Amino acid sequence: MITKPIIPLFIVIPLLIIILIIYIFNLVKKEDRYLYKILGVLRITVILVLAFLVNLRIMEKKYNATIEMKNLDVLFVVDTTISMWAEDYNNKDPRMEGVLADTEYIIDELSGSNFGLIRFDNRGQILAPFTQDQETVKDAFSTIKMPDRYYAKGSSLNNCYDDLKTLLDSSNKKTERMTVLFFISDGEITDGSTLRSFKELEPLIDTGAVLGYGTENGGKMKDTYGGYIKDSSTGKDALSILDENNLKKVASDMDIEYIHMKSTANVKYMVESIKNGSSLTLEKADSVSYEDTYYVYAAILLAFLVLEVVLFIRRGRL
Known part of the structure; x- marks a missing residue:
């Protein structure tokens, strides 16, 4: 059994206690029979306890649950250089906010697939090897934070190559599975390197897309200290500009689409195409799943609230 509170307990508990105190205080002042x-x-105590349990969101373990399984290995490769926090997604938001929203949409829509995650800045790192546990992958995404500007050492799309090939090789060892790649970046190369060829990876990928984030006008970047990063040559706010040429070259090498991401809607047709091309099976899972139980307490809570309304109507007071 686990709990996943809807509202943090440090907010809910004091609030419920305050409500109980106010109710008792008002009740004591009334001229009423002691029994009432x-x-x-x-x-009111039962109502507040039930409200607490609903908010607590108690989840019970389920073993060997029947789950939907898709024949998909979906791999995300995410550029986590500081430029991915440039503020030009929807013309105002950090690019990474868009990345997190869009990848969560993809994960939810392709539920039942195996998911993997690679991040890269001045080096590559496998944050999650292929797993069907969606929460594990989402948790891995949540660990992505803006790098310190003093840690940043320039960026290159080449830095993810070795880890990318490792996981693609792993996926291709499985039979009757589709390998889907989402390569996510703004395309900037700032370490002076030349973009390498990704052509060797093309036979390992069935479908997918290079998702480009950013704009031609560029976006300013806040650092981890709250201010905007400056261009050392001009003293003005530095701008990160989308390099579509690099991204289109990577997409062409791997024979997948290039999509300029302005909102989640830009990738919906691709996700639908992948879903339509996948097969679905129902299997018994050896892993543990969790089932919500809050609705049980919510039903009882509703019954008590109805009772209070009836008493209010009949007696003219709570």
């Missing part, structure tokens, strides 16, 4: 006061306190 006791019953009133008991009812």
Whole structure:
């Protein structure tokens, strides 16, 4: 059994205690029979406890649950250089906010697939090897943070290559599975290197897309200290500019589409195409899944609230 509170407990608990105190204080001041006061306190206590349990969102373990399985290995490769926090997604938001929203949409839509995650800046790193546990992959995405500007050493799309090939090789060892790649970047190369060829990886990929984030006008970048990063040559705010030529070259090498991402809607047709081309099976899972139980407490809570309304109508007060 686990819990996943809807509202943080440090907010809910004091709030419920305050409500109980106010209710009891008002009840004590009323001229009413002692028994009615006791019953009133008991009812409000039960209601508040039930509200607490609903918010607590208790989830029970389920073993060997029947789950949907798609024949897809979906690999995300995400550029996590500081330029991916440039503020030009939807013309105002950090690019990485768009990345996190768009990848969550893809994961949810392709539920039942195996997912993997690679990040890269001045080096590559496998954050999640292929797994069907969506929460594990989402948790891996949540660990992505803006790098310190003093840590940043320039960026290159080449830095993910070795890890990318490793996971693509792993996927291709499986039979009757489609390998899907989403390569996510703004295309900037700032370490002076030349973009290498990704052509060797093309036979390992069935479908997917290079997702480009950024604009031709560029976006300013806040650093981890709150200010905007300056261009050392001009003293003005530095701009990160989308390099579509690099991204289109990577997409062409791997024979997948290039999509300029302005909103989640830009990738929906691709996701639908992948879903339509996949097969679905129902299997018994050896892993543990969790089932919500809050609705049980919510039903009882609703019954008590209805009772309070009835008493209010009949007696003219709570």
